[in-house]
Amino acid sequence: MWWRFRRHKLAMAGTVIVLLFYLVVLVAPFLAYADPSASEAQRSLLPPQRIHWFADGRWAPHVYGLVGKRDPMTFKRVYTPDPALKIPVRLFTQGFEYRLFGLVPTTRHLIGVEGARPEDTLFVLGTDEQGRDLWSRLMYGTQTSLTIGLVGVAFSLVLGVMLGGVSGLYGGAVDSVIQRVIEIVRSIPTIPLWMGLAAALPNDWTVMQIYFAITIIISLVGWTELARVVRGRFLSLREEDFVTAAELSGSSQMSIIIHHLVPSFLSHIIAATTLAIPAMIISETSLSFLGLGLRPPAISWGVLLQQAQNIQALAISPWLLISAVPVIIVILALNFMGDGLRDAADPYGH
Amino acid sequence: MLSYLGRRLVLALLTVWAVSVLSFVVIQLPPGDYISSYIAQMSASGSFVSAQEADALRQQYGLDKPVYIQYLRWMRLVVQGKFGMALEWGRPVSEVIGDRLWLTMVVSVAAIVLTWVLALPIGIYSAVRQYSVGDYIATFIGFIGLAVPSFMLALVLMYVGFKFFNMNVGGLFSDELAQAPWSWAKVWDLIKHLPLPAVILALAGTAQLIRIMRANLLDELRKPYVVSARARGLSERRVILKYPVRVALNPFASTVGYLLPYVVSGSIIVSLVLSLPTVGPLLLRALIAQDMFLAGTIVLLLGVMTVVGTFISDLLLMWIDPRIRLEGRK
Numbered sequence: 275m276w277w278r279f280r281r282h283k284l285a286m287a288g289t290v291i292v293l294l295f296y297l298v299v300l301v302a303p304f305l306a307y308a309d310p311s312a313s314e315a316q317r318s319l320l321p322p323q324r325i326h327w328f329a330d331g332r333w334a335p336h337v338y339g340l341v342g343k344r345d346p347m348t349f350k351r352v353y354t355p356d357p358a359l360k361i362p363v364r365l366f367t368q369g370f371e372y373r374l375f376g377l378v379p380t381t382r383h384l385i386g387v388e389g390a391r392p393e394d395t396l397f398v399l400g401t402d403e404q405g406r407d408l409w410s411r412l413m414y415g416t417q418t419s420l421t422i423g424l425v426g427v428a429f430s431l432v433l434g435v436m437l438g439g440v441s442g443l444y445g446g447a448v449d450s451v452i453q454r455v456i457e458i459v460r461s462i463p464t465i466p467l468w469m470g471l472a473a474a475l476p477n478d479w480t481v482m483q484i485y486f487a488i489t490i491i492i493s494l495v496g497w498t499e500l501a502r503v504v505r506g507r508f509l510s511l512r513e514e515d516f517v518t519a520a521e522l523s524g525s526s527q528m529s530i531i532i533h534h535l536v537p538s539f540l541s542h543i544i545a546a547t548t549l550a551i552p553a554m555i556i557s558e559t560s561l562s563f564l565g566l567g568l569r570p571p572a573i574s575w576g577v578l579l580q581q582a583q584n585i586q587a588l589a590i591s592p593w594l595l596i597s598a599v600p601v602i603i604v605i606l607a608l609n610f611m612g613d614g615l616r617d618a619a620d621p622y623g624h
Numbered sequence: 625m626l627s628y629l630g631r632r633l634v635l636a637l638l639t640v641w642a643v644s645v646l647s648f649v650v651i652q653l654p655p656g657d658y659i660s661s662y663i664a665q666m667s668a669s670g671s672f673v674s675a676q677e678a679d680a681l682r683q684q685y686g687l688d689k690p691v692y693i694q695y696l697r698w699m700r701l702v703v704q705g706k707f708g709m710a711l712e713w714g715r716p717v718s719e720v721i722g723d724r725l726w727l728t729m730v731v732s733v734a735a736i737v738l739t740w741v742l743a744l745p746i747g748i749y750s751a752v753r754q755y756s757v758g759d760y761i762a763t764f765i766g767f768i769g770l771a772v773p774s775f776m777l778a779l780v781l782m783y784v785g786f787k788f789f790n791m792n793v794g795g796l797f798s799d800e801l802a803q804a805p806w807s808w809a810k811v812w813d814l815i816k817h818l819p820l821p822a823v824i825l826a827l828a829g830t831a832q833l834i835r836i837m838r839a840n841l842l843d844e845l846r847k848p849y850v851v852s853a854r855a856r857g858l859s860e861r862r863v864i865l866k867y868p869v870r871v872a873l874n875p876f877a878s879t880v881g882y883l884l885p886y887v888v889s890g891s892i893i894v895s896l897v898l899s900l901p902t903v904g905p906l907l908l909r910a911l912i913a914q915d916m917f918l919a920g921t922i923v924l925l926l927g928v929m930t931v932v933g934t935f936i937s938d939l940l941l942m943w944i945d946p947r948i949r950l951e952g953r954k
Contacts, residue, residue, distance in 0.1 A: 457639075460885070461930065465890070466888075469919075470911065471649075471653070560773060598779070601776065602776070610767075
């Protein structure tokens, strides 16, 4: 399977991108350079900063410092970059404290600035209304959104494999009941239902509780496709000669399932699972975007996009839309990867 | 054929039942009941409700009974078309929803029709001219359509419309007609505003259908009967359109059943971004205000309409596909 998968160039590229994104998940605080929830009214809605790579013809990455002035007409504070104020950008700088992999306490960050004044900071992607750094928030958002995808898929996988397996294994009445349930679940418009369920979550729940509740809500719908795949495989494999042979040689049903059936459709399940993750990510993003999924102070892609919800916000601060870019990239990459896996898993494919 | 029809009908009824239970769960889930939120509403506006009055109200609404009786009572009211009061609006739910439900369906159906109109020719083209530039472009757009959630597309289009064309692309009606009663001018106005939300909603489904159509047609085109038709000197157009396309169309039609719930779902969230006067914004407001009767009713009505739509598409499918029509006559 592996060499068949490797021939699929797009799928390989997708896999690499997905792996990179999950690397970000692991080391998000290291890649962020500012505390994602540190707000600073002074720095509200700053556009992305340009990094200048050379100073006087020499390699010296820096950003321009900002000089704040009050606009005499509107009395708003306007910040303009001042080329005279060069703030050097360095690698492995000291920053806010965090725990690497949740274990090692450290203050090192990949990039950062060493400015003379406390207000000399970096904001590669600009800041939001509360003056929080968008890049750092995006890193943390990636962590939340991508893990919610994985956890959600894990839940649906358990449901899907169990119900699909039972359905395919026993057939008959059990099978038709489960099949009808799947058809019913699939013919209900999901977003209104999710909205209803998500809005019913108590307000005083912690971020973690909400996180798991949301994951369960979105996986309640996501399992149907997986169940269908598992059932289909069970049905077709049940009739195979090697299963009959195993039965005749006295293997128990459990051991047939574990030793013979599961290995032969594992690749299909992996492919179907990969293809299910994007749906999970979109669901979470949509719900949080509506303000019914994860709520601030939690940070996810949907929460970030919520700030770009209306035309006024977009007109003033179009860079808030940047959070959409990783969503699209990761979903594309996962789709390519899943397609490649599916092709590779199908022994009769072209 | 009748047995197929009967099975579909039973399934549709079961689905409606499931939707009604789920909507009831949505209504019941938040802590407190209708009366306590009603009392909170009343005291917020300055009037006072005594404990006896509250109990009387509870009895009147049957809130002191077990849950399944409450469900049955609610169902009885729903069947009579009484959906309760929308707390925040102080008006009956049915009045608040009004046209919005129909507009939701208009937008969704427009999106589905567009999906078909786009996916069919593009799918055929992609299969017939496999690996041509057009095929690659279609595949590429298809992947983008799959990857970009509809609300993001709406956001981006809104920004582009604002930035480069300096216009507000939201809404379903022009400002001066939004409050006007229905007239031909208003219908025409609606038709003029429909394309944008329809395109946004249709993109993902179109992408999927193009891929399905392409794959099916490619399988069919390799079959011997196509070669033989060609060898007998049929025009290329007839060779492709007469049989392979018709066969490839079948799975195509059956996906419509899944497309409708998907598009209705999408329309809720796209409506919020584009501020369309559908039930989407209403549902969100109701949920945030914990106006559960309104929210539950919207979930219920959307579900029921979707089931009805799916049932209609099943009938269409039966009409297209003789295999289903003849199934019962074995």
